[in-house]
Amino acid sequence: MDKRYTAFISYSWDGPAHEEWIRNLVNDLRSQGGVDATCDQFEVQEKTVNLNKMMINAIRDNDYVIVVLTSSYAQKADDFQGGVGFETMLSLPALRTEPDKFIFVMREGDYAAGFPYHLRDYYAINFSNDVEYKQKLDELIRRIYKKGKFEKARLGNIPDFGVMLPDNTQVQEVSTYKSVFDDLDLPSANKISDLAKKKFINGSFIEICRLFEELFEQMSRKTSGFEFSSEQIDNQKRVFLLYLNGNQVSGVKIWVGGLGYNTNSICLSYGNHISVRSDNSMNEIISVDVSQHNQMALKMTLSFSTKDESMTPEKIVRSIWTSSLAYSFKL
Known part of the structure; x- marks a missing residue:
């Protein structure tokens, strides 16, 4: 039997319509994917919640953190504003040590505007087109369970090329240039921003x-x-x-x-x-x-x-x- 995974949805409060979409995503993950998913909207209605502590526990204790990217989320993350800014600071060490814990979901179609600076090299599942919602939900659930849609072929045997060189063929070694100054600790040309x-x-x-x-x-x-x-x-x-x-x-x-x-x-x-x-x-x-x-x-x-x-x-x-x-x- 597959493991029952837990997931916390991280997002920006962009308005009632977006918050409803987040609730629907949580419920679809639970009902259609068997994922024990939640978000702050469900947590705060059940008990008195310290929001900062909730975010710390959510990132630390859940199997996955699903980050829903929008232009508003990106701006708050880059400026370290509000709850999104606090979550960004919490996630930076975890991104280095546990990158597979994070799954990125793009709600808006503009990659440049929707991604915070520190996430621009990461892949995100594109939920921007509501017509493709079921297809993208299936991709998200498969990502959680690590059950890909496509299967790699089994590795075959390494071919025996049987290359024979004529007696008069000379094989020339490719020399690798080595400087007498290779032992010096020279500074890098790039600078940390x-x-x-x-x-x-x-x-x-x-x-x-x-x-x-x-x-x-x-x-x-x-x-x-x-x-x-x-x-x-x-x-x-x-x-x-x-x-x-x-x-x-x-x-x-x-x-x-x-x-x-x-x-x-x-x-x-x-x-x-x-x-x-x-x-x-x-x-x-x-x-x-x-x-x-x-x-x-x-x-x-x-x-x-x-x-x-x-x-x-x-x-x-x-x-x-x-x-x-x-x-x-x-x-």
Whole structure:
């Protein structure tokens, strides 16, 4: 028996007609495809929902995220606006590690207008013509179950070409040019764009927040009397407050940009006196470092012990915990 797949529909609120089309797509996937599909319209009518948490859980827990592309969706994704902008930041790390989780559906016929910048190389099932709806629904359901419409032929045996060279034939080797400077680490001619850096920072911000929450949840399970609260101020700022036996002992504020720095940086403030409103002071600034071969990495610019290292989100969280937070709990 085939696995029962789950799917969450991501889309832009473009108006009543579009929202009805989304509901119909969800119900058709459920009734005609046996897919446990849903979207926010069904979730919010069943219970009280934190929309940001719902989107995080939807992308993390479902087998598939079906993204319905329109020109409005593309504009909001490129500008990181509203719920679509938040979903875009959430999806960037997952697109790198789990690209097959995402299925793209094009509701409007203009490829150039309907695709956000970071999705322009991806294939989308074209639902723009309502006359072809059943055909495209079948393609979508087959994609979910990985049951293609066409079958590849079985591989045959490799032919025995039986090539014989005459005795007087000389085979010339094709030489590959090798420079004496091949060992030098020369810079790449292409440059990473500001938009690529912005998306890298936004994706790293989400991952750092997720790792801090995972760390504090582990503390709650293992450390008696430890509790924490988490507040999402907006799509680019989050605050964690840490308590021991009911008393606040420390906290972490994380936000994108601040204090005259461009938005291609992540700032952190930690300790027991964090201001949610003011972003004028910070303990750490994380910037984008681009190697000569156009590989992006994170750097902690204010930490003497790690400022020359290329860092991952996990290394950053570990470093801040060890150097600045753990002492509050005498661990």
